[in-house]
Amino acid sequence: MSNHQNEMLAKAETLTEALPYLQRYAGKTFVVKYGGHAMGDAGLAQDFANDIVLLKAVGINPVVVHGGGPQIGAMLKTMGVESEFIDGLRVTDKKTAEIAEMVLSGAINKELVGWITKAGGRAMGISGKDGNFVTAEKLRRTAKDPDSNIERIVDLGFVGEPVEVDRRIIDTISEAGMIPVIAPIGNGRDGHTYNINADTMAGAVAAALGASRLFLLTDVKGVLDKDGELLSDLDPHKIEALKEDGTIKGGMIPKVETCVNAVHKGVDAAVILDGRLPHAMLMEMFTDSGVGTLIHKE
Ligand SMILES: Nc1ncnc2c1ncn2[C@@H]1O[C@H](COP(=O)(O)OP(=O)(O)O)[C@@H](O)[C@H]1O
Ligand SMILES: CC(=O)N[C@@H](CCC(=O)OP(=O)(O)O)C(=O)O
Numbered sequence: 454m455s456n457h458q459n460e461m462l463a464k465a466e467t468l469t470e471a472l473p474y475l476q477r478y479a480g481k482t483f484v485v486k487y488g489g490h491a492m493g494d495a496g497l498a499q500d501f502a503n504d505i506v507l508l509k510a511v512g513i514n515p516v517v518v519h520g521g522g523p524q525i526g527a528m529l530k531t532m533g534v535e536s537e538f539i540d541g542l543r544v545t546d547k548k549t550a551e552i553a554e555m556v557l558s559g560a561i562n563k564e565l566v567g568w569i570t571k572a573g574g575r576a577m578g579i580s581g582k583d584g585n586f587v588t589a590e591k592l593r594r595t596a597k598d599p600d601s602n603i604e605r606i607v608d609l610g611f612v613g614e615p616v617e618v619d620r621r622i623i624d625t626i627s628e629a630g631m632i633p634v635i636a637p638i639g640n641g642r643d644g645h646t647y648n649i650n651a652d653t654m655a656g657a658v659a660a661a662l663g664a665s666r667l668f669l670l671t672d673v674k675g676v677l678d679k680d681g682e683l684l685s686d687l688d689p690h691k692i693e694a695l696k697e698d699g700t701i702k703g704g705m706i707p708k709v710e711t712c713v714n715a716v717h718k719g720v721d722a723a724v725i726l727d728g729r730l731p732h733a734m735l736m737e738m739f740t741d742s743g744v745g746t747l748i749h750k751e
Pocket of ligand 1: 520522541670675676700701703
């Protein structure tokens with residue numbers, strides 16, 4: 454048998470094993486956030502798109518929300534615009550918001566739509582602006598001043614938080630047999646464009662849809678402890694302690710906050726997992742212990 458035939462056979466065996474597990478979720482909604490770091494490898498990105506199309510084919514409603522932080526960073530650098538993060542969120546002035554929208558809604562959104570098309574699916578790429586799908590408000594955030602330890606308001610500029618999600622547009626796309634692919638940009642009531650962290654956007658969409666699963670695909674195995682070991686099971690209480698002692702920091706902060714909010718708002722389970730792992734979502738669904746960090750209520 455040729456290498457290609459062997460590869461096809463291995464794929465068919467994986468799928469045959471996965472099918473009975475997947476079919477149990479027919480009719481359910483899975484919101485999948487695909488992070489900018491996990492997107493680096495074109496082969497893995499195509500595998501990701503193939504898995505999304507497989508979920509749709511077995512009757513699950515996959516809804517994709519994508520990031521693109523590293524890609525926005527690269528574009529800002531080319532254009533000579535400085536960028537800074539506070540607690541995993543990009544401080545966003547007007548120029549940065551314009552560039553973020555161009556990269557997310559333009560380049561990355563359509564690239565993902567292309568991968569899904571190549572995998573045999575039909576995808577509809579939108580941002581929160583389309584059809585007034587997501588209304589955002591300026592995010593109010595406080596952070597501890599490291600010198601005085603006093604909580605202060607931090608101005609992140611045009612960083613938004615979703616305050617209203619109109620699910621009708623997603624339902625319409627899904628019911629038409631298409632896969633919604635969402636860029637994390639929203640319209641403000643004040644008429645401004647808001648840059649929304651992609652994890653936050655995915656959590657808000659999952660809550661509005663009453664999703665059965667929220668998967669956050671990133672570039673680490675999941676939430677790691679101080680020794681770099683995977684924490685496979687966490688609840689809001691344990692997460693607070695890990696944030697407090699500095700184990701969870703940077704880009705992991707919006708992820709865990711999103712998962713905690715989502716499970717409190719009725720999403721059955723939220724999982725942070727490694728998007729670099731081939732078939733990460735499928736592995737999570739058909740192995741008993743899962744492959745990432747599962748976050749559930751206390
Ligand atoms: N306790 C932790 N466990 C795992 N990753 C962590 C932890 N604390 C901080 N991180 C950082 O969070 C990053 C993931 O967030 P981010 O870079 O925003 O990813 P993405 O682009 O997928 O959203 C990891 O690469 C890691 O550097
Ligand atoms: C406010 C904020 O931080 N917005 C993010 C949006 C993209 C994103 O979240 O991408 P990843 O998931 O790849 O990190 C940003 O500007 O980078």
